[in-house]
Amino acid sequence: MDSSTTKSLSPDSNGPLFLGIDVSTQSTKASLLSSSLELLSELAINFDRDLPQYKTSGGVLTGSAGSGEIHSPALMAVESLDLLAEKILAAGWPTQRVKAVSAAGQQHASVYWSRRAPEMLRSVNGSKRLVDQLGSQAFSRAVIPNWQDSSTTAECKAFEAHVGGPTALAKITGSKAYERFTGPQIMRWRREEPEAYEQTERIGLVSSMVTTLLCAGGEGQDGEEIKGIDESDACGMNLWDLSTPERGWSRPLLELVAGGDAAAADELARKLGAVESDGGRIVGRIGRWWQEKLNFSPDCLVCPATGDNPATLLSLALAPREAMVSLGTSDTLLIPAPSFEPSEAFHVFYHPARVAGSNASESEEGGQGEVVETSSRYFNMLVYKNGSLAREAVRDKYCASSWREFDRAVRSAWPGRDSVPQHTGFYWFKEEIIPPNAKGVHLYTSSKDGQWSRAEEFEAPATHPHSIISSQLLSFKNRVGAILHENAGSDNEGGLVRIHATGGASSNQTLLETMADVLACPVVRPQQQGNACSVGAALKARWAWERATKPGRERVAFDVCVEEARKEGEAAEQGGQKVKLAAEPDEARTDCWRRFLPTWEELERRALRGE
Numbered sequence: 001m002d003s004s005t006t007k008s009l010s011p012d013s014n015g016p017l018f019l020g021i022d023v024s025t026q027s028t029k030a031s032l033l034s035s036s037l038e039l040l041s042e043l044a045i046n047f048d049r050d051l052p053q054y055k056t057s058g059g060v061l062t063g064s065a066g067s068g069e070i071h072s073p074a075l076m077a078v079e080s081l082d083l084l085a086e087k088i089l090a091a092g093w094p095t096q097r098v099k100a101v102s103a104a105g106q107q108h109a110s111v112y113w114s115r116r117a118p119e120m121l122r123s124v125n126g127s128k129r130l131v132d133q134l135g136s137q138a139f140s141r142a143v144i145p146n147w148q149d150s151s152t153t154a155e156c157k158a159f160e161a162h163v164g165g166p167t168a169l170a171k172i173t174g175s176k177a178y179e180r181f182t183g184p185q186i187m188r189w190r191r192e193e194p195e196a197y198e199q200t201e202r203i204g205l206v207s208s209m210v211t212t213l214l215c216a217g218g219e220g221q222d223g224e225e226i227k228g229i230d231e232s233d234a235c236g237m238n239l240w241d242l243s244t245p246e247r248g249w250s251r252p253l254l255e256l257v258a259g260g261d262a263a264a265a266d267e268l269a270r271k272l273g274a275v276e277s278d279g280g281r282i283v284g285r286i287g288r289w290w291q292e293k294l295n296f297s298p299d300c301l302v303c304p305a306t307g308d309n310p311a312t313l314l315s316l317a318l319a320p321r322e323a324m325v326s327l328g329t330s331d332t333l334l335i336p337a338p339s340f341e342p343s344e345a346f347h348v349f350y351h352p353a354r355v356a357g358s359n360a361s362e363s364e365e366g367g368q369g370e371v372v373e374t375s376s377r378y379f380n381m382l383v384y385k386n387g388s389l390a391r392e393a394v395r396d397k398y399c400a401s402s403w404r405e406f407d408r409a410v411r412s413a414w415p416g417r418d419s420v421p422q423h424t425g426f427y428w429f430k431e432e433i434i435p436p437n438a439k440g441v442h443l444y445t446s447s448k449d450g451q452w453s454r455a456e457e458f459e460a461p462a463t464h465p466h467s468i469i470s471s472q473l474l475s476f477k478n479r480v481g482a483i484l485h486e487n488a489g490s491d492n493e494g495g496l497v498r499i500h501a502t503g504g505a506s507s508n509q510t511l512l513e514t515m516a517d518v519l520a521c522p523v524v525r526p527q528q529q530g531n532a533c534s535v536g537a538a539l540k541a542r543w544a545w546e547r548a549t550k551p552g553r554e555r556v557a558f559d560v561c562v563e564e565a566r567k568e569g570e571a572a573e574q575g576g577q578k579v580k581l582a583a584e585p586d587e588a589r590t591d592c593w594r595r596f597l598p599t600w601e602e603l604e605r606r607a608l609r610g611e
């Protein structure tokens with residue numbers, strides 16, 4: 001669905017509606033759902049195109065060569081909401097019927113509210129644009145780190161050393177140290193700009209900033225103008241301790257980041273604020289700005305916004321050993337997990353739709369009979385920086401910017417029965433996350449006797465498209481194997497049983513067919529297209545509304561609520577969230593990739609050593 005209204009907005013002209021907003025790397029998007037979860041309409045604001053005054057490219061500003069800095073202006077996200085509001089008005093969305101709103105934000109990116117921010121947020125009204133009412137005065141840091149930033153290597157080392165190494169840090173926070181994670185980012189900024197840090201009232205994430213702006217100018221929020229960080233999103237900070245049932249900000253890590261005595265750590269904990277562990281709790285009602293500007297009802301509820309990947313996870317119901325792959329600016333793989341099993345090789349996040357207080361059920365014996373839970377309590381995630389933009393760079397350089405040529409090149413290089421690939425490559429245009437800190441382009445070709453050697457260039461330029469996507473997918477295969485404890489030597493034993501593909505590049509059939517071959521399982525796409533991330537946020541709003549307004553449903557699980565709402569939709573023949581098969585593995589090619597995987601793993605190690 002593109003940025004225009006594509007469906008009738010009134011399957012039931014008085015029915016409740018639910019809104020999800022997604023503030024991501026390159027754009028802000030909104031999805032409007034009916035109460036039976038039909039996607040009615042979507043709108044989008046593209047940062048580079050619609051907000052050219054911020055001079056971003058791909059939504060970001062890049063620092064000097066070698067600095068690793070990738071930032072974006074805090075006010076750009078605010079102004080994108082002004083433009084979104086204008087589009088909502090122009091499209092005639094019936095906002096007075098919206099019963100609840102939730103949002104999603106780029107993960108890890110931090111937002112720094114100034115001392116004046118609470119007062120400014122309190123007085124926001126519909127007479128002027130948000131950006132004009134808040135302006136730079138509301139923030140103590142004008143340019144905020146983007147998730148692609150890799151400028152905090154020294155701080156990451158300090159994090160790991162402070163707690164006894166990468167595995168120890170993963171056991172506390174669910175991840176080893178990553179440059180883009182918020183804790184190392186705050187630490188660097190505090191050192192570089194101690195005064196601005198001192199002048200900071202609160203530190204949030206993009207998600208909590210959007211929750212805050214949704215409630216701005218609302219009634220009775222004294223002291224609560226700035227909304228708390230959502231727990232799932234807090235797991236992307238390297239600061240949140242998941243290792244105990246109580247969970248909370250990790251004291252040793254706060255001390256490290258705050259760089260001082262116990263009082264400094266206390267002050268950092270205060271700046272970070274209380275965390276929202278119940279993703280469906282009502283944290284406020286929609287604020288005056290939205291009511292006056294867009295005619296939202298004062299009763300419209302707001303629940304915590306979460307990260308863009310956790311929200312994307314919510315857009316689909318995944319069965320055990322199913323994964324979701326989101327092919328966007330970053331490529332991410334999301335796999336629901338029943339328990340907290342941290343590792344250096346991937347992330348563990350708290351599930352974004354858990355009912356508070358269900359923690360007691362974490363011990364197998366639980367015994368808390370009436371506790372209602374989502375089917376998975378955590379999820380695992382893999383994130384690659386060189387996703388769509390890397391594929392596009394290869395398309396532009398070797399295929400005259402044509403996807404048709406790119407696809408043709410991929411298909412003509414697919415391996416045949418009993419054949420072995422003769423080339424592969426690693427395209428780390430941006431310093432990669434997996435494997436950590438990998439840089440540059442590394443190409444390898446094989447001689448007839450199976451010896452692999454480094455190549456400056458492939459003989460045929462058309463080899464690149466196949467080389468990049470097969471290599472990206474082999475990396476997925478290798479890392480998913482670690483998450484699922486897959487038995488790599490055998491026929492996909494213990495591997496994935498199905499992949500749900502979403503995101504812009506999931507419209508590329510050749511990519512999905514190659515994915516089915518390499519990952520050795522079918523690939524499906526949601527039948528109802530749309531922006532999975534803002535749809536996931538809108539589903540969360542629907543769930544929060546059900547819990548807040550329907551007696552006896554206060555603790556209903558997210559999965560149950562969504563499934564029941566969809567069934568109502570099906571009964572009314574409005575369609576539910578179904579999937580359609582996009583690709584099935586070809587036996588011969590799958591076999592070839594399975595045999596090639598160990599060679600590829602060795603070549604990745606060589607590429608990392610620069611050999």
Ligand code: XUL
Nearest residue numbers: 025106107147308330383
């Ligand atoms: C996740 C990550 C990216 C961003 C994209 O860890 O860094 O997927 O969330 O906005």
